[in-house]
Amino acid sequence: MNRPDIAEQQFPCGALYMVATPIGNLADITLRALKCLEMVDAIAAEDTRLTRRLLDHFNITKPCFAAHRHNEEEVAQQIVARLQAGERIAFLSDAGTPAISDPGARLAAAAHAAGLRVIPIPGVSAVTTALSAAGLPEGPFYFAGFLPAKRGECDSTLATLAGVAAHLVFYEAPHRILDTIDALARQFGANRRVVIARELTKLFESVQVMPLGEARAWLEQDSNRQRGEFVIVIEAGGHVDLPQQRAEEILARLLPLLSLREAVDLATEITGAQRKTLYAHALQLKNKPSKD
DSSP states (O other): OOOHHHHTOOOOSSEEEEEOBOSSOGGGOOHHHHHHHHHOSEEEESSHHHHHHHHHHTTOOOOEEEOOTTTHHHHHHHHHHHHHTTOOEEEEOSSBSTTSSSSOHHHHHHHHHTTOEEEEEOOOOHHHHHHHHHOOOSSOEEEEEEOOSSHHHHHHHHHHHTTOOSEEEEEEOGGGHHHHHHHHHHHHOTTSEEEEEESTTSTTOEEEEEEHHHHHHHHHTOGGGGOSOEEEEEOOOOSOOOOHHHHHHHHHHHTTTSOHHHHHHHHHHHHOOOHHHHHHHHHHHHHSOOOO
């Protein structure tokens, strides 16, 4: 790499490099990332097979070792020892920016705790990639990652996000996309706008914006629309007091998961409704005979 601006880049020894990598299109790798990968002594990778494919594509030969969720604590100490010996180590997750719904945070924390440098090499992130094409009003966003698989836990998680005055960003896999869209529609209503970003930077990339109430039908019109990896963005709804009926619906979802007092406190915090009124309603629900 003979560009003067790249040749002048500094890569100190004894540092951990958190390197962002493409999420689909290999051309999205940055020049600085490539130079970094050429300079380091070794690469810690979430999946060494994927990382070696990336390195082979750019004719980079470096030793790789695994650093994933199941061995991150153990590997972190090994990396610290190597950094203290003066080595440069890069960490690569499977795709995108490390530690964003991916491993890497524990490695960085261990290096910081040892007084060592952690240097980010920025690049692609599916979160910001989706937001940049969403066309939603400028403002804050809240990254929630993957929702819980179980319906009750999913609904409870979404209930806690109901009053957040920010765009909400989720990741989702193809086999769960319909269930997730249903859960989002239950929580946020049919009129809230949703951005469905699929296969970002890849051949069949698509970014669609529509009301939540239309999203399931749109996905079902073509089975191909349910394939690939998804980023889902829900448009911000603002800090508003939810109607009493909506507050009671949220309370009813929380009661099976929490104690009565905890459910009332959380529903009050989320909706801004009167705690006394919600407590009385919770008692009615608890005392209501079950339909067996």
